[in-house]
Amino acid sequence: MRELKLTPIKNGTVIDHIGNGLALEVLRIIGVRELDKDSTVSVALHVRSQKIGWKDIVKVENMELSPRKVNAIALLAPTATISIIRDFKVREKRPVDLPDRIAGVLPCPNVNCITNQREPVESEFEVARRRPVVLRCVYCERLVDDFRNPLA
Numbered sequence: 001m002r003e004l005k006l007t008p009i010k011n012g013t014v015i016d017h018i019g020n021g022l023a024l025e026v027l028r029i030i031g032v033r034e035l036d037k038d039s040t041v042s043v044a045l046h047v048r049s050q051k052i053g054w055k056d057i058v059k060v061e062n063m064e065l066s067p068r069k070v071n072a073i074a075l076l077a078p079t080a081t082i083s084i085i086r087d088f089k090v091r092e093k094r095p096v097d098l099p100d101r102i103a104g105v106l107p108c109p110n111v112n113c114i115t116n117q118r119e120p121v122e123s124e125f126e127v128a129r130r131r132p133v134v135l136r137c138v139y140c141e142r143l144v145d146d147f148r149n150p151l152a
């Protein structure tokens with residue numbers, strides 16, 4: 001069945017197949033308050049999905065996501081897909097994808113880690129496990145498996 005839950009957009013980004021209830025966190029990552037006030041943002045929560053049962057969807061006009069934001073979304077919502085819309089058509093569609101190393105997206109939870117001292121050292125993790133995702137700090141080796149506040 002054709003999905004008509006949200007108004008079509010001419011140009012922008014669709015983040016679909018977001019795990020149920022995670023769209024508000026995705027909006028926080030995108031930083032909707034910083035967006036151009038002429039861009040419509042539509043959000044659907046708890047939409048029936050063939051693939052993942054229930055899902056959320058976010059559609060943002062006139063915006064493309066930075067790689068850093070895509071990484072943050074991938075940690076939070078690994079089932080999400082990102083589609084680029086140009087002139088009402090899907091120009092590109094890809095699953096979010098975690099690179100082997102993730103820098104500057106979330107802080108290390110170890111307060112003694114060098115990335116939490118008064119040093120200009122950006123946090124950096126390597127992927128220790130993929131399903132479910134576990135990250136390891138490249139400086140202090142602390143493992144992280146809670147991604148509720150990326151880019152906070």
Ligand SMILES: Nc1ncnc2c1ncn2[C@@H]1O[C@H](COP(=O)(O)OP(=O)(O)OP(=O)(O)O)[C@@H](O)[C@H]1O
Pocket residue numbers: 003007008009010014016059081083085088089090093
């Ligand atoms: N003009 C548009 N405006 C807003 N959203 C769009 C537009 N065209 C496509 N989409 C959305 O972009 C995503 C990808 O589009 P596509 O037509 O490939 O969806 P689909 O056939 O439902 O595929 P799937 O759900 O398997 O990714 C879907 O979420 C769709 O709703």
Ligand SMILES: [Mg+2]
Pocket residue numbers: 003
């Ligand atoms: Mg679909």
Ligand SMILES: [Zn+2]
Pocket residue numbers: 108109110113114115137138139140141142
């Ligand atoms: Zn660390």
